[in-house]
Amino acid sequence: MGVNSNNVMTGRTSPRRRKSAHFEGAIVKWIFFGCATLSILTTVAILVTLIYQASSFFFEVSLWEFLTGTRWTPILKPRAYGVLPLVSGTLLVTLIAAAVALPIGLMTAIFLSEYAPDKIRRIIKPILEILAGIPTVVYGYFALTFVTPLLQGIFDNLIIFNALSAGLVMGVMIIPMVSSLSEDAMMSVPRSLREAAYALGATRYEVSLRVIVPAALSGIIAAFILALSRAIGETMLVTIAAGATPRMSFDPMESIQTMTAYIVQLSLGEAPVGSLEYNTIFAVGLLLFFMTFVMNLLGFWVVRRFREVY
């Protein structure tokens, strides 16, 4: 800008200056292009490193044994490398979290979008944002020191590290994600639909449940999928509160281990680089990446494919 205003004032444009400014602009454009391309390189790097490291694991353990084996004892003898116990642990915690977060998150979203006056919205939304911003290690502490003792008062057979407490707290943790994404979807339903329904004599809950929710369904389902994908990849909470016992069991009272918690457990021990144990975390990480990747793509696809266009 400085260069230009000078030129205007003197009524002269130095060709050399204009050329160098043009040159600078071209370079800058390519630098910015490089920055944008870095995001693609990141995805490529994730895939390459995970597959490369996992392949040295799969040279020694067959993919079939990994995917169908029902015992996971990579550190203790006799060693076994079946990932299913970790997968079932992950799914168990995710299911409990979903049972809490999906209905409550959806109802919160309906309340915020259809019922709450502006004043109340302005109080509740920041509270939900704070809830979403709390580090997961804090939720782990909360599950272990507050929720688990509370639940032990209700269930006698609950041991200290258990899937139930971790799942419930994870449910509370992802409520904001479900509610804010669903609310966005409901807010974008046109006002005319609401007004038409009210004009026909529908009550508020009939408008909410029979008009708004169906109209916003693609956004709501996408919110559910993305929240579940987040729950599958959640790490510190389950590492702290759900235990370190890989187990093929869907009993929420028991100690289990998720895929993420296993990766952390092994990382803590500083396994020697290149050893078979070291490479197990990349095999598990690769599986985790694929599961969340498929769910994220599914979420985006649902929004694009089933969006009602007004």
Place this chain on the structure above:
Amino acid sequence: MESNNITSGQLKPRRVLRRTIGGFVYGLFLLSVCVGIVGLLALLYEVLTTGLPWLNWQFITDYPSRHPEEAGLFSALMGTVWLMAMTAIFTVPVGVGAAIYLEEYAPRNLFTRIIEINVANLAGVPSIVYGLLGLALFVTWFELGRSILAGSMTLSLLVLPIVILASREAIRAVPDSYRQAAYAMGADQWQVIKGVVLPSALPGILTGTILAMSRAIGEAAPVIAISALVYLTFIPSHPMERFTVLPIQIYNWVARPQDEFRGLAAAGIIVLLVILLSMNAIAVFLRNKYQIRSEE
């Protein structure tokens, strides 16, 4: 039912029923909103009552110790400061650069679409996967070791999508008339971006960056993959040294069975939450200030 009074005859009793259902459903919605709020209050209550007795100046300036009364989190606090400063140095230029490219330069073609989908997808990758990436790529292949540099590069990749998305929004919010006015003065594209777009978008970019950093500050999982669990009694003095951060120190204390260490963990959480809340407050302050100015 009287046939000459069909409408009112059919609707009247149901109106009462529907109103009752409506009231019931309203109560259910209200209750579900309370779950989140009650959860937050219970969490804060638990952390404050357990942690406050342990929180004092010595806790902040001491190193970790086997003896709970002498333990502090100074090395973790300094590690967090190091890691965040370096992460910001890496993330901000690249994130803003990518946002400028996507908003100002990028042609509408397949490659641009791929970049956009890819950024959205990267935001959904679990953080522990970034930790594995950093462990294989930066720690082992680039031979950076379990250093602050490797940790900050990993965290940069993790928060990059957040910075890109926030910066894009800020750049998009700059009115086109600003750009056209600058072009009319004879500025070329880079001069328009440098002189007009970036200064107007700066508060929004800053807000997004602060929020991204507050996400990074609480991350423990990817940092554990990089740094493992270390017991540090010194402050790192250069980027190639080993380090630990607040969330890892908190995890370390939570994982011990003794009650005293639970207290230390809660005190550490208070410190972490105070830092997070002040960062968020700054972000909100910037956002409000910016909004007022744009209304003038």
